[in-house]
Amino acid sequence: MNPLPPAQDTAPIRVRIAPSPTGDPHVGTAYIGLLNYIYARQRSGQFVLRIEDTDRTRFVPTSEQMIFDSLRWVGLTWDEGPDVGGPYGPYRQSERTAIYREHAEILLANGHAYRSFETADELEAMRRQQIAAKVPPRYNGAHRHLTQAQIDAYLAEGRPYTVRLKVPENQSTTFTDELRGPITFDHNNVDDQVLLKSDGFPTYHLANVVDDHLMRITDVIRAEEWISSTPKHVLLYAAFGWELPRFWHMPLLRNVDKSKISKRKNPVSLVFYQQSGYLPQAMLNFLGLLGGGMAQPTEQEIVSKGLNTKEGDIFSLGEMLEKFDFRRISLGGPVFDLVKLKWLNGEYLRKLTPEEFFAALRSSILSDNYLRSIAPLVQSRIEILGQFGDMTGFFFADNVLPPESVWLPKKRSFEESLAFASEQLTTLEAASWEPDTIESSLKALGEAKQWSVKENFMLLRAVLTGSTSSPPLLESMIVFGKARTLDRLRRFLEIQKKQANQRK
RNA sequence: GUCCCCGUCGUCCAGUGGUUAGGACAUCGCCCUUUCACGGCGGUAACACGGGUUCGAAUCCCGUCGGGGACGCCA
Numbered sequence A: 001m002n003p004l005p006p007a008q009d010t011a012p013i014r015v016r017i018a019p020s021p022t023g024d025p026h027v028g029t030a031y032i033g034l035l036n037y038i039y040a041r042q043r044s045g046q047f048v049l050r051i052e053d054t055d056r057t058r059f060v061p062t063s064e065q066m067i068f069d070s071l072r073w074v075g076l077t078w079d080e081g082p083d084v085g086g087p088y089g090p091y092r093q094s095e096r097t098a099i100y101r102e103h104a105e106i107l108l109a110n111g112h113a114y115r116s117f118e119t120a121d122e123l124e125a126m127r128r129q130q131i132a133a134k135v136p137p138r139y140n141g142a143h144r145h146l147t148q149a150q151i152d153a154y155l156a157e158g159r160p161y162t163v164r165l166k167v168p169e170n171q172s173t174t175f176t177d178e179l180r181g182p183i184t185f186d187h188n189n190v191d192d193q194v195l196l197k198s199d200g201f202p203t204y205h206l207a208n209v210v211d212d213h214l215m216r217i218t219d220v221i222r223a224e225e226w227i228s229s230t231p232k233h234v235l236l237y238a239a240f241g242w243e244l245p246r247f248w249h250m251p252l253l254r255n256v257d258k259s260k261i262s263k264r265k266n267p268v269s270l271v272f273y274q275q276s277g278y279l280p281q282a283m284l285n286f287l288g289l290l291g292g293g294m295a296q297p298t299e300q301e302i303v304s305k306g307l308n309t310k311e312g313d314i315f316s317l318g319e320m321l322e323k324f325d326f327r328r329i330s331l332g333g334p335v336f337d338l339v340k341l342k343w344l345n346g347e348y349l350r351k352l353t354p355e356e357f358f359a360a361l362r363s364s365i366l367s368d369n370y371l372r373s374i375a376p377l378v379q380s381r382i383e384i385l386g387q388f389g390d391m392t393g394f395f396f397a398d399n400v401l402p403p404e405s406v407w408l409p410k411k412r413s414f415e416e417s418l419a420f421a422s423e424q425l426t427t428l429e430a431a432s433w434e435p436d437t438i439e440s441s442l443k444a445l446g447e448a449k450q451w452s453v454k455e456n457f458m459l460l461r462a463v464l465t466g467s468t469s470s471p472p473l474l475e476s477m478i479v480f481g482k483a484r485t486l487d488r489l490r491r492f493l494e495i496q497k498k499q500a501n502q503r504k
Numbered sequence B: 001g002u003c004c005c006c007g008u009c010g011u012c013c014a015g016u017g018g019u020u021a022g023g024a025c026a027u028c029g030c031c032c033u034u035u036c037a038c039g040g041c042g043g044u045a046a047c048a049c050g051g052g053u054u055c056g057a058a059u060c061c062c063g064u065c066g067g068g069g070a071c072g073c074c075a
Helices: A027-042 A063-074 A097-109 A120-132 A148-157 A204-214 A224-240 A270-276 A280-289 A299-304 A309-313 A317-323 A338-351 A354-363 A368-379 A385-396 A414-430 A435-449 A453-465 A473-480 A482-503
Strands: A014-017 A046-049 A113-116 A162-165 A172-177 A181-186 A194-196 A219-223 A246-250
Touching (some): A027 A046, A063 A270, A097 A194, A097 A204, A097 A224, A113 A148, A172 A224, A172 A246, A181 A224, A194 A204, A204 A224, A224 A246, A270 A280, A270 A482, A280 A317, A280 A338, A368 A385, A385 A473, A414 A435, A414 A453, A414 A482, A435 A453, A435 A473, A453 A473, A453 A482
Antiparallel strands (some): A113 A162, A162 A194, A172 A181
8 A cells, every 4th residue: 555645844833742650751852852842943833742641550640740840950842832832733633533533433334444352351362372473472363354244243142342443455565664764565465453442431542543644743853662553553644534644764772782771780760860960951952963964073063163082972952953864874783871961961070160060060960858747767776967968868878789798688599589679670560659558559568478577677777778777768758759769670681680690 | 574764983074986094072191180071283094795887986876794773552
């Protein structure tokens, strides 16, 4: 099937980012956000922020506000979005479910979609069999050709169903990736994607295409992980008879080991970077460095502007708007190199005047709010104010690495302790960040794994504070923040695992 | 396993048929310095491999290998 011609070149440029409120705002969102922002600003276009909250099983209520705050923190602003309004709203997909249902009906009516009555369990069982048999896991299309009588019978029964895209057989779909050129997928490799879930909510694929069209998006600039689902989207545009946007798939940010960036191996929460004392300009600059796009200064520029050679790597958002060139983007996935980010941040910090530097400290890591929340944790155990630093160092440290003699419980082996710490991490990830919930979920874990309360909390205390004596643990964790607490635990686990492997 | 994408120093980028393959971070050495940083100077370090095309390939084509992504009623 041939895709329709791309959107008119004359259409006013409109781009969007569409984060999902499932947890902390992600550096990848800031990265793609920056790229979209630059693209729009360079072309006098509009930049839209849309919240994709169609998965209520993963929905985190506090997440949306954190996304707004973090994106504003790095310096991005949007022209339309849930919090600023705009002519194509609502910009929260959960408020648009009627629109998606209508559109699913259109596809049902014009034969581009069909109802599928299998249960999630049945599908899961099928998938497992296929994986076991080493064949690509795919929907078998069983309900693709249900007779009208069967469909009516199921509906009369009140059986829940999903709506699936009817991908034409024995064909292929080709689309143009603006950076890669034409990409073709044989339909044997394109599954009959679920468009509408049995709970009435759309999946990403339907909501995304419908919204991008209704919101007049001209350029879809998103991460590379979406390439393989793009044929589904192209098919959807065609099924609706809509014009295609341009597709730009950006390289995926990577961990040091080159795998897709993940919280296990790298801090990915923007909240973490903010609370740890990274400057937003440095973060934005660093993200702009990844994937190319910024031309390095020519020799003439270096000479004429008296630039230090390293200053080719240092630039502001304004300079990015001026010089960033999407055609220059290199396609290899860039490693998110914390070492270089820290160097960049240091460059920015050192460039501040002493007064500005002091102000930076006072507005972040030494803010009144932070100190005010730490103070009550030490007041009852302090003798002279000079002990404050000794008691609270871990609140201000970038790295806490307790030796084994501190963190390893006397009656526990290295392996079981690490395994338990790993369980603690999982537990804390799922916990809402209040002392009571943290305490009860941790205690439940301890009971299940036969770890005493003392061992349980002492291990965590040692890992987080680097010491076996500290201010109250739970309150400290609250003040230190979920993002940094979890990251500290993750880094501890990674380092221990690495050392354990080296010993083998 | 199947499909798709990608492949220049350890890392991030330059380089688009002719370069001693360049810069930054990291690393190493020297200088500065009471220390540590900062700063300055210098060094180590890469075109994955094999075939083509060409007078000439990092640059173009093919294959191999390697890495990554996707394969959910997640996004």
